[in-house]
Amino acid sequence: MAAGNTFGTILKFTSFGESHGPAIGGILDGFPSGFEPDMEFVNDFVQKRSPSGSIWETQRKEKDEAEILSGISNGKTIGSPIAFIFRNKNIKPQDYSEINKSFRPGHADYAYFKKYGIDGQSGGGRASGRETVARVFAGALALDYLRKMNIEIFSFVSAIGSVNAEFDPEILDKNTIESSVLRCPDSVAEKAMLDLLENLKKENDSVGGCVSTFLKNVPAGLGEPLFSKFNAALSQAMMSIPAVKAIEFGAGKDGLKLKGSEYNDAMSMNSGKISFDSNHSGGIQGGISNGNDVFFNTCFRPPSSVGKMQNTVNRSFENSELEIKGRHDVCFVPRAVPVVSAMTALCVLDLLLLNNAYQIL
């Protein structure tokens, strides 16, 4: 979609703002009118992407409060675009004077420079985790709408580095997830993850991980073949999140090792309804939801900003070294959980509205 800052077909989310500019914000256009969002739910949700205060997270702290500029009046959506902004309060451009001289390894600096011909933070300020605050706000409105349709989205940390969590999809519980500092439903794994993060903090290094997502009560029939398949749309949504490098549905990458007779999700009648004996397909067949839980994993690379000396090239195109100072996230996967939920919600509500368009007679 041209310049790339808009997501969705019927429900369109447009994001704007640089991390070091005056504000981050967005427009959510195409939201049904007459809906009364639970703003406490929305604002609480936005806070979920703030650092928890743990030592392995960035200390850039700003209470993010949206100012709603349009689209909601007397507590209700009115059918016009919902515009909102978050002021950037904690900008210290001087922090960046040193690193602006070189292209930071693993960052978007060089690629953005080649694309836009822009020096310094101004361009790279767009490829920043800060930008996701707008997605989380817009996504919270969509989440609120979906839960009133009885559609629930569960996202949680399922892996950090080599530590994998175990969980039972049947008994996922939001309170359990949210009471975990790492948003991990497996408390044993969580302990090992915390140990890993503390060690990496001491090493000034970082690590990636994985967010798993289950969608419950999604009606069968969502997604549009061929290029707006449910999994194609979700993949675009997930890959749009900074640092995401892989996505897999259902049995995912490991599923290719199964035999077809093992992989196929057999169907049977159960109390007058169709049920599936397994869910290797992740609730999506031929790109369309089949009524089973939709399930996928979103995988994040480690944060690029590490406190170790690294070889790079400076903006005069000479070899140089760079040590990125200050506190940075050792791992941003726990904070990415609400971002994954938010993008999922925007995607699902868009597909719901799109599917609804055709149910006219």
Added chain:
Amino acid sequence: MAAGNTFGTILKFTSFGESHGPAIGGILDGFPSGFEPDMEFVNDFVQKRSPSGSIWETQRKEKDEAEILSGISNGKTIGSPIAFIFRNKNIKPQDYSEINKSFRPGHADYAYFKKYGIDGQSGGGRASGRETVARVFAGALALDYLRKMNIEIFSFVSAIGSVNAEFDPEILDKNTIESSVLRCPDSVAEKAMLDLLENLKKENDSVGGCVSTFLKNVPAGLGEPLFSKFNAALSQAMMSIPAVKAIEFGAGKDGLKLKGSEYNDAMSMNSGKISFDSNHSGGIQGGISNGNDVFFNTCFRPPSSVGKMQNTVNRSFENSELEIKGRHDVCFVPRAVPVVSAMTALCVLDLLLLNNAYQIL
């Protein structure tokens, strides 16, 4: 993009046709005018997705010849939509009379029924590998254009079941790949893969696999933040291919286990140009190509049609059993290679044109 049959922003590919209808076809709109496609290259490429005649592949054989209806005149593109059709010659609806009574496990039958309320093949005929012939033709035109810009796309089989191929990205060679019956650059792995396929053929079972893709000489600066990131666009493209269940870029899912200091691709000057010491990011940073090879894996589940008795539900919503007779693919990953290349080419040429739009002054 609404009903889902169109891919791309500037270069728009629209697909139509059911596997059991009169024809499969497509429109490629937005192709630059004045280009003289090498039709021998194009037609040869289309044949690559036909079965090789090996026992582990479907025997549905039709020489696929496109009829070009518009957009090319006197051997040159003229700027108008390039429409083309492939007649379906080998239609035997009676083959399907039995299986039409039940929802085939692992297939799109049930999801399509819930979406469109349509009985029988008519709906499911869209969610068929047959449809990809249109993509391959359109993609071949894009591939031809890209190679004249010196951009090369290498796709090949890197895994079938648990057998992984080894390869050196620096010495990929199209002849080696194409002379392999499995399109696998590792002849040792290929032998093990063939053994696996023969055994599964005897078992009437199937297996999945993985296609790896390298893009060489992609200029830095392609992809549009946020939602049209190079990796987001490629993910949408890959997930639109039937049976794709996972995609990963660069170090992929395994990359999350690396430390940031290991993952970051250090840069240095090399003969006056920037080079990267590694390519964990898969040539994409912040969603924008960085000039390194773009690299990703596309993972396919096993084919759903297996010759074993399976439990399912029939269209009267009763438990039933189904044995899918006839010859089916044990594995369609080798035949998926040109489909992956084709969708990649459509995606890359679209991003090239899109990026070019802004280079105006």
Added chain:
Amino acid sequence: MAAGNTFGTILKFTSFGESHGPAIGGILDGFPSGFEPDMEFVNDFVQKRSPSGSIWETQRKEKDEAEILSGISNGKTIGSPIAFIFRNKNIKPQDYSEINKSFRPGHADYAYFKKYGIDGQSGGGRASGRETVARVFAGALALDYLRKMNIEIFSFVSAIGSVNAEFDPEILDKNTIESSVLRCPDSVAEKAMLDLLENLKKENDSVGGCVSTFLKNVPAGLGEPLFSKFNAALSQAMMSIPAVKAIEFGAGKDGLKLKGSEYNDAMSMNSGKISFDSNHSGGIQGGISNGNDVFFNTCFRPPSSVGKMQNTVNRSFENSELEIKGRHDVCFVPRAVPVVSAMTALCVLDLLLLNNAYQIL
């Protein structure tokens, strides 16, 4: 929408084909599934754009029969793209050998040459009335759908040259319109129009005219602010028809001479429903239908091909003269009537589906 051959947001119509290529065709994507089109109605409608055999019309005659390639099975739409083609049977490229040497005055030849750098008919073959056959077929499907929702579209000739028709919007009748050779509801005016056309035929000259359209029973609430206003969408649709040079809604251009107190359509309750005392706004206020008849005029310039010697420039960029031989339309406004209806129907059904998307709770 990029290369320009697609119309609509939810219901997407894509057109392809050159007037002198193998076929003209289209894809109608996003049509609701489960609809049983009345193919006799559709095919009859397509014939309406063929020449009537009158001396003032082109003699290029081909019975236009669509071949449906996909999207309709067992007489019903199945939710997949409806692709169809019309073979061009009557191609005589030699007719064009002379005129290909020069840019025809009033035609798109020179503008297309500057855009696509293409010589000869190949490019200009797109800017041809022939292309509208695809629109008329797709539009007929939409018309058939709309009339089953009780929405009726009346288009007719309201002016040719300086001769204006009089008509009463309350008693428009399709039979009266269609039984008129000029599709004009005013038989007195029609006689004057026919005289004018015969005189111009003798002079080897041509003339333009105007098609008026009334939409009855359009529900209030269609159209999307700001840029997808009902009138904005219809204007795009009308201006996409070859030779259209003006469009006006309701009181139109003359309405600017009224005082606001005269122009405003006063409302009152009438048998429990809102009615309007006038319809200067053409049934659209703030871009949204208000439940009154939607009314607009579409104005066509005279055909460019006239049998008189004209000054022009040849393709070697020298001054030259050109006399366009053969039989050409003196006026194509009567034949444009079904094209106007068809584009209107595509536009209205698209807006209906779009509006329906949001009616979810």
Added chain:
Amino acid sequence: MAAGNTFGTILKFTSFGESHGPAIGGILDGFPSGFEPDMEFVNDFVQKRSPSGSIWETQRKEKDEAEILSGISNGKTIGSPIAFIFRNKNIKPQDYSEINKSFRPGHADYAYFKKYGIDGQSGGGRASGRETVARVFAGALALDYLRKMNIEIFSFVSAIGSVNAEFDPEILDKNTIESSVLRCPDSVAEKAMLDLLENLKKENDSVGGCVSTFLKNVPAGLGEPLFSKFNAALSQAMMSIPAVKAIEFGAGKDGLKLKGSEYNDAMSMNSGKISFDSNHSGGIQGGISNGNDVFFNTCFRPPSSVGKMQNTVNRSFENSELEIKGRHDVCFVPRAVPVVSAMTALCVLDLLLLNNAYQIL
């Protein structure tokens, strides 16, 4: 384009804000990077849509100053979305307490109510001239870009009520236009127009008019067939402006009365370049610019708010009377001139970028 608040394909303008909410604003996405806008020019241009202080204009006065939130850094565009807001300072919701009880004749109140089910100003606040401030700001950036490419846009008042201006397209001058209180290049007509406005002011009535626009130095080849024709795109742009009811290109509606031999714009070589002997086509042939001046008229109905008692229906669906008090525009055509220029500039720059996308080899 779905919810309707976005215009353009490559250069995308999205508008938000209600006239009685906290702010009006917009996002201009896809603007080329590295451009240094002349902010004095931009801000001066924005002021042009403010009331001049004449008695026949509304007295709602607010100095409109944009706050730029993103996309411009150190005075240059950086390739990311340009977001900006105008705070609404002069909100007096109490002014509307009375009129909120009834649907105002000629306004969008009733149509919006039927669409969104929203009572009161909240919905109707979108269908307000106030919204155009965002268009004018975004359009000024596009205008600034275009004039640096030597493309100039001249818009001016050519008719108010029955008073028509005369002008010579060859000697249009921005200073002359802007020094006229009515933005009319014909000082004799302007005097008659002023007399008309003063009389209508006394009558508490209103009147419409027409804005003419000439584009000079537009390169041949802009516009995309079929549905993104230059005239189709401009028509969508113009019809999106509040109160526009007609648009005509070149000879326009009167052109249909000409004979083809008169209408056709003959071509000849002139100092080595092609020139046209007339411009009845308005510089557009087959939907593509031909290098001649692009010329069109945009016609506005009279303002709906008049100080006379009118019959209407109240929100309890009873017949009622309504007298709209306060000062309102007798005619908003002079203030619409910059809005027409702005939308034209957005449209032309979008088509330029779109056309540029294909010029790749």
